[in-house]
Amino acid sequence: MANGGTQRRKYRLQGAGLDLALPYLMLAPGLLIVLGVLVYPLWDGLRASTKAYRYGSVVADVGMQNYIQLWSDPQFLNALWVTVKFVALSVTFEAILGFALALFCLREFRGIRLLRTILIIPMVITPVVVAIVFRLIYASDAGMLTAISEWMGAGQVQILGSPVKAFIGLVVLDVWEWTPLMFLILLAGLQSLPHEPFEAARVDGAGNWRVFADLTFPMMRPVLAIAIVLRTIDAFGTFDQVFVLTRGGPGEATRLVSIYGYDTAFKFQQTGYAAALFVTIGLVVLALAFSAVRLLRRVDAS
């Protein structure tokens, strides 16, 4: 009897039974990793956002209290406003610059390959390194801008010490670092456009500007939208550059939500409140992405 049982089991794992089980067996390791590093932390974060912590341990279950408190926290609202300004300015400039560079690099001339390669370098440098370099440029005592200014006979340049200039300096850094991504996506988009309609337009009588306005731009709209959505989502999470460059200062001038969330969690040890903050930001970004995708679909369908 026992013999017959093992026989049957063996038989199952070799034939149709194995065929059925195999996909799940193959998926299992990957699934476990995803569960461990993605699903569980997400769940744990959601749970933490409903609790109050003190010195790293849970002291009370506060339900939605953390979420409600966020909207009357002037520091959070300010951080959100700074983030929105930062994202809007950076992404706008990156899109315009990236598009212009992509149009320029579409033409074939000597050294174009080298130029295209050089243009994407900022993107591949480690963000922290970029921030350190920009700190060296901005520093008021021995920075590059100060050196140039003193050489020209003017005084020290204060950038990171002034709220407005520090914010602009941060936007400049982001534009420098991420315009290449826009450039790369838009260049690929431009290169994939069919070229016959452009020739037809030239024969039909269109000059360069009309070709751009009537053909290039409308045909590039979906690609442009994707690039902007990607960059927007990414820019919402900007952390390391600010952390190195200003730590959110002076005052709260460059304190993005990510920095505020970090401070809340690790400086002020308000783990639950920070979790609620990040979940909220995650939802905001998710909503943005969804509406962008819907917008895209509508553009595509019309």
Place this chain on the structure above:
Amino acid sequence: MSSVLYQGVVKNYGALNVLRSLDLAVPDHMFLALLGPSGCGKTTALRILAGLDMPSAGKLFIGEREVTRLQPRDRDIAMVFQSYALYPQMTVGENIGYPLWIRSMPDGERRTKIAEVAAVLEISHLLDRRPRQLSGGQRQRVALARAIVRDPAAFLMDEPLSNLDARLRLTMRGEIKRLCQRLGATTLYVTHDQVEALTMADFVAVMHAGELQQMAPPGDIYDRPANRFVATFVGNPPMNILPVALAEQGIAIGGTLVSIPAARLAACRVAQVIEIGLRPEDMSVSAPGAPNALPGEIYVVEPMGNETLVNVRIGGGNVSVRAGRDFRGAVGANIAVTFDVSNACFFNSAGLTAVHRVNSDGE
């Protein structure tokens, strides 16, 4: 409408010589087909006229005006592309009206024009659609409408039918011909399809390896090819070419002596011909042993429905012969091929036609 003139136009891509000194005059109102195999330079010639490519040397004239260095938009031409090149994000109406819109034609006038042209091409019901919602044939019509909506100096068409299926191509062939005749438009039509060239054009310019081989009316291209290339490129199946040797009273083809009239033999002798060219329909099959017939054996028989193509092996070479639809013959069977030598043309060692066929109107 205007005439078009190519004057010694050369185009090189690096070391590659795509056009070698093209001279071509297209009179006003003429429909000219540029015919040749792929890579012969016909499309390059058209693109240079459109201004999409710059010639390496030479001059171009449209009417009295030299246009060699002008931008495409300043040349006053309209072009139909192989892939139609419609503007994907514009409606059909906007596509058709674009050449007018760019020239700031007032809205009302433009709308009238679009409606007019759309009616001619029977696409009035499609004006609000977008190109990707159209079939290939409809896109073709839109591309044509966009070309004729203005009254340009010349129409350029770059293989406009090659993306259509065989049946539709047949219909559009007739339609484009009618349209061009109606408009009396100077048209340059690039094609690799000899049937299109012969059926549609007033004149056919055959090109090969960047050089113009012959420019003549379709009938002459077929009956009086200027050289071996034109003779074999035009015609389906192509003209049969066999080596000949001149003898006392006639010509020897593959060891068989065929007597031909003295005057023709003398002409051949003067021209030092080395090959004879015969169209499949100018030859016929007969029983072996007939006088003046070339003996051979059947290589393959291809019934076409309305006729039968018989491929006969004659002394080392193969010839295609058009036979009646009821022809029956077994592969390998002995057969003979006869022809009227007045229908033959002869080539010299340079590949030029040295002695033409005798025309029905006498020569």
